[in-house]
Amino acid sequence: MFVGPALSRRCRISAVRSIGMKGFLPAVRSTCTPPGSRISSSVTPKKALFSKSLSAPCRLHFADERVIACCGADSGISLGKPRRVQPNEELELHASQEGCRCWLAIAGGIEVAQILGSRATDLRGHFGGFEGRALRDGDELPLGEPSSSLQFSGRTAGWLAPNEWAETASSYPVLGVVPGSEWDNFTAAAQADFLGEHFIVRREADRMGARLAGPKLARTQEKELLSEAVTPGTIQVASDGQPILLLGDCQTIGGYPKIAHVITVDLPRAAQLRPNDEVRFEMRSHEEARALFAARERDLERFRLGLKLRSA
Amino acid sequence: MTIAPLGDSALLVRVGDSLGEVLETTRRLRRARIPGVEEVVPAFASVSVFLKSPLDYEHCLASIRAALRRPAISRPAEPPRLIEIPVCYDAEFGLDLTVVAKQTRLSPNEIACCHARAKYRVRCVGFTPGFPYLEGLPRILATPRRASPRTSVAPGSVAIGGRQTGIYPLASPGGWNIIGRTPLRLFDLTRDHPALLRAGDAVRFVAITREEFERWEK
Numbered sequence: 001m002f003v004g005p006a007l008s009r010r011c012r013i014s015a016v017r018s019i020g021m022k023g024f025l026p027a028v029r030s031t032c033t034p035p036g037s038r039i040s041s042s043v044t045p046k047k048a049l050f051s052k053s054l055s056a057p058c059r060l061h062f063a064d065e066r067v068i069a070c071c072g073a074d075s076g077i078s079l080g081k082p083r084r085v086q087p088n089e090e091l092e093l094h095a096s097q098e099g100c101r102c103w104l105a106i107a108g109g110i111e112v113a114q115i116l117g118s119r120a121t122d123l124r125g126h127f128g129g130f131e132g133r134a135l136r137d138g139d140e141l142p143l144g145e146p147s148s149s150l151q152f153s154g155r156t157a158g159w160l161a162p163n164e165w166a167e168t169a170s171s172y173p174v175l176g177v178v179p180g181s182e183w184d185n186f187t188a189a190a191q192a193d194f195l196g197e198h199f200i201v202r203r204e205a206d207r208m209g210a211r212l213a214g215p216k217l218a219r220t221q222e223k224e225l226l227s228e229a230v231t232p233g234t235i236q237v238a239s240d241g242q243p244i245l246l247l248g249d250c251q252t253i254g255g256y257p258k259i260a261h262v263i264t265v266d267l268p269r270a271a272q273l274r275p276n277d278e279v280r281f282e283m284r285s286h287e288e289a290r291a292l293f294a295a296r297e298r299d300l301e302r303f304r305l306g307l308k309l310r311s312a
Numbered sequence: 313m314t315i316a317p318l319g320d321s322a323l324l325v326r327v328g329d330s331l332g333e334v335l336e337t338t339r340r341l342r343r344a345r346i347p348g349v350e351e352v353v354p355a356f357a358s359v360s361v362f363l364k365s366p367l368d369y370e371h372c373l374a375s376i377r378a379a380l381r382r383p384a385i386s387r388p389a390e391p392p393r394l395i396e397i398p399v400c401y402d403a404e405f406g407l408d409l410t411v412v413a414k415q416t417r418l419s420p421n422e423i424a425c426c427h428a429r430a431k432y433r434v435r436c437v438g439f440t441p442g443f444p445y446l447e448g449l450p451r452i453l454a455t456p457r458r459a460s461p462r463t464s465v466a467p468g469s470v471a472i473g474g475r476q477t478g479i480y481p482l483a484s485p486g487g488w489n490i491i492g493r494t495p496l497r498l499f500d501l502t503r504d505h506p507a508l509l510r511a512g513d514a515v516r517f518v519a520i521t522r523e524e525f526e527r528w529e530k
Contacts, residue, residue, distance in 0.1 A: 181324065226358075251438065264320050
């Protein structure tokens with residue numbers, strides 16, 4: 001519980017999480033990877049994102065009435081549908097059974113300064129978001145003025161996003177991949193194992209990437225590579241033959257061979273991996289990856305249009 | 313030169329392992345202002361092109377090919393920016409000077425002189441925000457990375473990793489051998505360009521004393 005006067009347009013926190021989403025603008029990748037971008041499911045509203053690692057419960061105290069919506073891992077709040085919080089209401093997000101992140105959208109947005117064109121937090125660089133760090137107990141987040149179309153009403157109460165967008169967490173995900181630059185350098189056995197076997201997420205898993213354990217993936221020749229660009233979704237194979245799946249806060253270049261890349265539409269599910277999850281990979285062609293992305297964009301556009309008509 | 317996909321929303325243009333070729337390719341691709349391209353980023357022997365979405369792939373591939381096919385306009389290459397980096401090579405900052413001394417059979421003082429005398433170019437910037445990979449390290453100073461990386465390296469640490477030298481902009485893990493520290497901020501968000509160094513920059517290290525280092529910080 002919190003003490004002190006409730007300030008209007010504020011939201012108070014307890015437990016660990018950070019402000020995520022909406023990556024840094026172009027022309028910064030030569031400096032750092034846009035944090036949070038590509039990882040959050042695009043169904044969430046553009047701003048006002050608050051992402052939370054769900055290893056522990058977290059309580060948010062709202063000073064005024066707000067419309068909120070949640071997606072990602074199940075944390076005890078209906079996913080993919082708007083909900084009203086009352087002034088002084090305390091919203092509790094539970095630790096989830098599956099997945100490790102949920103995204104909470106708050107009408108009006110979280111009004112932290114934009115750095116490099118983004119409100120996201122770079123946890124390693126200690127910049128962006130709220131004081132460049134994960135949130136702590138007692139932090140007060142300034143919220144913006146919600147637009148009139150985001151008032152809670154009988155109409156908005158009926159909005160519901162399809163499950164595949166809102167619920168991205170699974171302990172046994174199958175992620176689509178396209179071949180990486182060094183796919184052909186791996187032995188036929190390694191290629192078959194990569195696509196046929198499952199991999200366990202190891203303890204070392206965070207926003208930068210997840211180390212995986214499974215059959216040893218051998219290359220036909222062990223030659224040193226020059227460092228090249230990597231991107232969220234890239235699956236590198238370390239010298240011990242074990243894969244590392246890079247996520248939203250990954251480094252910009254890497255020298256390990258790239259066996260494959262998770263396709264864009266499956267990144268929100270990759271971001272939910274947590275230790276001991278079992279992940280499988282399924283090869284897709286580039287045409288399929290594009291078709292899946294195009295189909296999702298089409299569905300999203302239709303959904304946006306539907307919401308607009310219903311709230312008009 | 314080859315062009316290959318990097319996942320479903322980026323492309324990798326591989327060129328020869330020379331700074332000139334990488335910079336020229338980067339310049340051409342940036343100048344082409346191809347719609348759908350989010351950013352063009354140089355690495356060692358490649359330039360990556362990040363796209364706004366997988367749907368931009370086909371037409372960007374065609375535009376990249378066209379942009380790189382155009383004959384080069386012959387004009388003198390622009391001279392690189394020269395950036396001087398003050399470094400204090402005291403043992404207090406140069407945590408691995410003794411390790412490097414043993415491997416190179418040079419004294420810490422000779423290592424500092426040799427490191428500061430050479431001329432360097434920034435090959436690329438990456439790893440952590442603003443980390444420059446520099447080429448031009450005198451062969452005699454080349455030393456393998458530490459068997460086990462440090463969990464935290466102080467910001468400003470100047471280090472040797474194999475045949476390269478670099479500077480850690482932020483406190484981060486690191487496996488390179490640390491030989492000194494600069495008081496300059498390699499990454500500073502209050503500047504228009506937060507990263508002090510860019511690919512192609514010429515760099516020279518200037519040895520400073522401990523007193524000069526302290527004064528710099530103020």
